[in-house]
Amino acid sequence: MIDMDENDISFFKDGLRLDGRRTDQLRPIKIEVGVLARADGSCYIEMGGNKVIAAVYGPREVHPRHLQEVTRAIVRYRYNMASFSVEERKRPGPDRRSYELSKVSREALEPVILTSYFPRSVIDVFVEVLQADAGTRTAGINAAAVALVDAGIPMKSMISACAAGKVADTIVLDPMKEEDNFGQADLPIAMTPNGDITLLQMDGNLSPDEFHMAVEMAMKGARDIYEIQRRALVEKYSQLEAPTVEVKACE
Amino acid sequence: MKNFGMDRMDRKVVVPGDLLSEDAKKSGDGTYVKDGRVYSLLYGLANYRDKINVIPLAGKYIPAPGDNVVGVVKDITFSNWIVDINSPYDGLLHISEFPKRIDAQEMSKYLRIGSSIMTKVKDVDPTMKVELTLNDRKLGKITTGQVIEISHTRVPRLIGKGGSMIGMLKKEVNCNIFVGQNGRIWINGGADDMDLALRTIHLIEKEAHTNGLTDRIVAFLKKEKGARS
16 A cells, blocks of 8 residues: 555566466355254355354254244354464454354345244354454355255345455455455455345445445355355255165165 | 156255246245246255145254144143154143043153153144144054154155055054154064164165155165065
8 A cells, every 4th residue: 555566566466366366266165065963054165265164053942032033033143263263363252353243144144034934933053263364254154054055944045255355456356364454445245146235344445436346246256156055055965866886785 | 666656857956046937826835936936945856846846855843733743741831741843843732632531630640751652733823832632543652662763854755655655664564653744753563673664764764855766665675575584
């Protein structure tokens, strides 16, 4: 910001970013469904350097009882960062940041969940960040959405989340840690595959034009992530014919 | 021993929000309509027939009137037994729904905490108060045999179309079987027969989403029984 030339050199090399990505390229994503045996639904996701695990329990009885709603299920979302998830040990336990992320993430998912199907119950979502590398809230929402589907909870659609940012006066997709820490803006969004946005946050500064560009870019990223989420879920039950090895095992 | 009735090939794994049809009239169970189009509400198998139904692959059991369920008494109140039915909602078995007249003071003589019962959902109100009944000849307290638990989403497959699968199984393994819609199953028979029934049910559960299941189960049973004799 002080010296533009120096910023240009540090964030881009030969038109590519520090980790070799183009400006509109996502980091590699890996999604595994049903990784926890005890949970009703679960998902493990890696988005670049982020490693996040999500578990869904419910619908189940509400404790404490006074939180219960007579006509619908309530949704609880707990975002938590492991103390070892960042370079400098994070003091464990909820803090201002994780309260906020839990709230906005819950509100990003709630609109698609059919809570009226399960009066007097609760759907608990736990998101644990094991390793953080910028964009943990989007990774957490992506994992939580897959885990909710895996738990068999009726939903109007999936939710996919992705961020865009601005570094060295350039709009980039899915910023990594260096770009997030030293960049000029960060704009995470969450949306349904048909483009209804359920979360939109921004820190830093963007001009109206840059804002529109960043939203467009993040939406495109979220659509690509949706395809990966969907594929991970379909693959869990992909072989409609039983595998031949299994039949042999019966002999 | 071919059974093509059960094994439809027109099934597909879908996730919530998947577009299933442009024709709103085709909307069946597990789907919703928005702007005249049919979308999936669930993660499951879409069944394309006159209507499109999505059969869930996961999820909790939600009681519905008329369901047979296997429950465990978890508490006794003044005039109700509170019954765990493997669901987010507990079942209430009122004293008057017991086959014979009993005194409120003597409830625990007939069903204690921990007793397993084969019961039926009599009614469910909008706040999900679940009323159970024992007033049917096939219902009652479980005193022999064993109870196993599978995912309730696999129960339709275990029963089969018009009871074809369960009917075949009962005959082949020579066991008495009571299937609860909540995924709890009571089996009663000889030790070897029960063991075979158990393994067969677990096989059905594991492969419930596959095609040609009935044929494979018939073959499996034939092989197992051949090995025994």
